[in-house]
Amino acid sequence: MKKKKCIAMLLAGGQGTRLYSLTTKVAKPAVSFGSKYRIIDFTLSNCSNSGITTVGVLTQYQPLILNEYIGAGEPWDLDRANGGVHVLPPYQAKKGGEWYKGTANAIYQNMHFLDQYDSEHVLILSGDHIYKMDYSDMLREHIRSKADCTIAVIDVPKEDASRFGIMDYDENKLITSFEEKPASPKSNHASMGVYIFRKDVLINELIEDEKDELSSNDFGKNIIPTMLKKGNMLYAYEFNGYWKDVGTVTSLWEANMDLLESRFDLNDPAFKIYSRNEALPPCFVGEEGEVVNSLVTSGCEIYGTVINSVLSEKVTVAKGAVVENSVIMRGTIIGENANLSYAIVDEDVTIGDGAVIGDEMSSKHKITLIGRDVEIESGAEIESGSIVDQEADK
Amino acid sequence: MNNQALGVIFGNINEKQIGALTTNRSIASVPFGGRYRLIDFTLSNMSNSGIYNVGVITRSNYQSLMQHVGSGKSWDLSRKIGGLRILPPNLDKVFNTRWEALKNSSHFIRNADERYVVLCDGDVVCNFDFSKALAFHEDRASDITVIYRKKFLGEGNEKNKLCFTIDDDSRVVEAVKSDKAKGMQNVSTYMCIMGREFLLGLLENSEEKNISSLDRDIIMRGVNEYKIYAYEHKGYFASMDSISNYYRHSMEMLDRNKCVMLFDNDGANIYTKVRDSAPCRFSASSAVKNSIIADGCIIKGRVENSILFRGVKVAEDAVVKNSILFQDTEVDDGTFLNCVITDKNVHILESRMLSGHETNPYFISKNSII
Numbered sequence: 001m002k003k004k005k006c007i008a009m010l011l012a013g014g015q016g017t018r019l020y021s022l023t024t025k026v027a028k029p030a031v032s033f034g035s036k037y038r039i040i041d042f043t044l045s046n047c048s049n050s051g052i053t054t055v056g057v058l059t060q061y062q063p064l065i066l067n068e069y070i071g072a073g074e075p076w077d078l079d080r081a082n083g084g085v086h087v088l089p090p091y092q093a094k095k096g097g098e099w100y101k102g103t104a105n106a107i108y109q110n111m112h113f114l115d116q117y118d119s120e121h122v123l124i125l126s127g128d129h130i131y132k133m134d135y136s137d138m139l140r141e142h143i144r145s146k147a148d149c150t151i152a153v154i155d156v157p158k159e160d161a162s163r164f165g166i167m168d169y170d171e172n173k174l175i176t177s178f179e180e181k182p183a184s185p186k187s188n189h190a191s192m193g194v195y196i197f198r199k200d201v202l203i204n205e206l207i208e209d210e211k212d213e214l215s216s217n218d219f220g221k222n223i224i225p226t227m228l229k230k231g232n233m234l235y236a237y238e239f240n241g242y243w244k245d246v247g248t249v250t251s252l253w254e255a256n257m258d259l260l261e262s263r264f265d266l267n268d269p270a271f272k273i274y275s276r277n278e279a280l281p282p283c284f285v286g287e288e289g290e291v292v293n294s295l296v297t298s299g300c301e302i303y304g305t306v307i308n309s310v311l312s313e314k315v316t317v318a319k320g321a322v323v324e325n326s327v328i329m330r331g332t333i334i335g336e337n338a339n340l341s342y343a344i345v346d347e348d349v350t351i352g353d354g355a356v357i358g359d360e361m362s363s364k365h366k367i368t369l370i371g372r373d374v375e376i377e378s379g380a381e382i383e384s385g386s387i388v389d390q391e392a393d394k
Numbered sequence: 395m396n397n398q399a400l401g402v403i404f405g406n407i408n409e410k411q412i413g414a415l416t417t418n419r420s421i422a423s424v425p426f427g428g429r430y431r432l433i434d435f436t437l438s439n440m441s442n443s444g445i446y447n448v449g450v451i452t453r454s455n456y457q458s459l460m461q462h463v464g465s466g467k468s469w470d471l472s473r474k475i476g477g478l479r480i481l482p483p484n485l486d487k488v489f490n491t492r493w494e495a496l497k498n499s500s501h502f503i504r505n506a507d508e509r510y511v512v513l514c515d516g517d518v519v520c521n522f523d524f525s526k527a528l529a530f531h532e533d534r535a536s537d538i539t540v541i542y543r544k545k546f547l548g549e550g551n552e553k554n555k556l557c558f559t560i561d562d563d564s565r566v567v568e569a570v571k572s573d574k575a576k577g578m579q580n581v582s583t584y585m586c587i588m589g590r591e592f593l594l595g596l597l598e599n600s601e602e603k604n605i606s607s608l609d610r611d612i613i614m615r616g617v618n619e620y621k622i623y624a625y626e627h628k629g630y631f632a633s634m635d636s637i638s639n640y641y642r643h644s645m646e647m648l649d650r651n652k653c654v655m656l657f658d659n660d661g662a663n664i665y666t667k668v669r670d671s672a673p674c675r676f677s678a679s680s681a682v683k684n685s686i687i688a689d690g691c692i693i694k695g696r697v698e699n700s701i702l703f704r705g706v707k708v709a710e711d712a713v714v715k716n717s718i719l720f721q722d723t724e725v726d727d728g729t730f731l732n733c734v735i736t737d738k739n740v741h742i743l744e745s746r747m748l749s750g751h752e753t754n755p756y757f758i759s760k761n762s763i764i
Contacts (some may be wrong), residue, residue: 282689284653285683287683
């Protein structure tokens, strides 16, 4: 088997607790996004578009839907004879198995995968960001600078900096300091959680880190700071495109709305975002339908009004219903004369006739969240900012 | 028993009738319904019915068809056992009829080991479960099972189609051409089932038996000689025998009942090649009514009673009515279209006024700039 220059390890086990009911049944990377995509499509498409054809996807929390979604990787052109996409769940080894303790431990537990492909470099990715990035350019820089590790960096607003790993680097992009989620950040250069390691360096570091019982086995908290301390060469790779962490309800909503404002272009034929889609006829807008400043996709039927919203596959908006500033995920049916504003409605929800979701207090900071498979009764009124899920129903 | 049938599709049948749409493509790859090609229906029907060994007989202009079907993956027909095969012509023997086409591809039928062969025209639009028809065929121990639909034949429509008279047991007792039949008729859908050995026998003895047409020499002439039974298709059905008919059938897709019948028959969906377009984007100035809009479209203007394929762009102040715009058509500012069919990649510049009539839609050929 011909060795690859670089393979990718994609961390997709995130629980996504701040997405509340959206992640009770699915892992965060499998949450729907941008009408016909799931969050993980962006990272997988980036790999495919960057010529990285071996991808290990590390799953853990609620992996079933994610596993089924990834399948053999055909939608992303990652069904390969040599390499391709492989789902790597935690497993029971002879010495016993355990859940991944941290991001670094997840890779540690799958070291056999790295050894099997034995590439020169390893790209570490996380499956919960929305962005388009050509990793091959970063890999070129990584090879040119002979770095032990290269970290993708994006400048974030000062006020957000303490949510990220923050670093400093010199004019040669050599990293001089790195702090994970610092209380008082020294800069606004944030780590995107995208790393390229020399494989031998990575393996060494993972083994060392595993021996340290005090370590939380995390790249940002442990591996990177330790390497810096030891004098390894870590370089920054600056990224200037659109990049959004969709870890909270508000940021998920905002990222969807960014598509409507054309802040992020899905329509670039040279850098397509691929996804697995069901066989559905194109969307239909009825005689009284009205769709304004919105994204709509296959299988949708619109008989009511849709304004500033993002609708996934197979969403039906009945006559007289008004959907405004909302994100509606696949298979949801919105009954006649229902009214939704600033809502995120998960998959296969039924909103009864005349139901009102949200109120005059609705805003992007007061998004109403309706969980998967929920049935909202006709005429029900749901206060803005509330979360309705099946558990709460019982 | 499902995998006991081999599928054969005629990729170039009836092309002359539909004229302009088949200048650059075979009839089987004519676009339909916003994101499909005609052959998607038959390939999906076969795949949904468990027929996984399918040959598509092509004669001419089949590049677009080959590009569309690829390895057959989209229809789950990229198989280790069986799968999709394109059967191109033998250049020495150009064929025109279904029978000649079959003779030309008889090696495919001979080398298979399925018990039955399902024959189907490439322009058939329906959602049909062959497995039920195959069970019927087996039950009657028929030589040939023709699939028909009930249709009222008025003046001038359905030229040259076979019509069947059937007895109480659904056996065909007479078959005539549609110009000799009026009123409510059992009209052929041009889908039929035969025993593979039976078909091979006819193919091998076709000279002696003086067979050159499937319709005339086997079915019409053979109603007494062979056991020919008829099985009814009750759902939506269309086949394309003229450009105005193509237009009319396309517009039927705006009728939700017909659309549901066609695209979701008890969970059996119609598959097509994926293009990975972005979702359809409706801008702040868009006004869309009673239309089918595929992914990848960017709509800024007014669209009414129309079908827009993937990647169509309609500029602000443009009006598109009663029209069918194929993939990547661009309509510029201030332009008005009515009863127009644009082929792929047509660009209609600013402030054009183009109008056809529903009985004679205005067709604009591929890559034109108007």
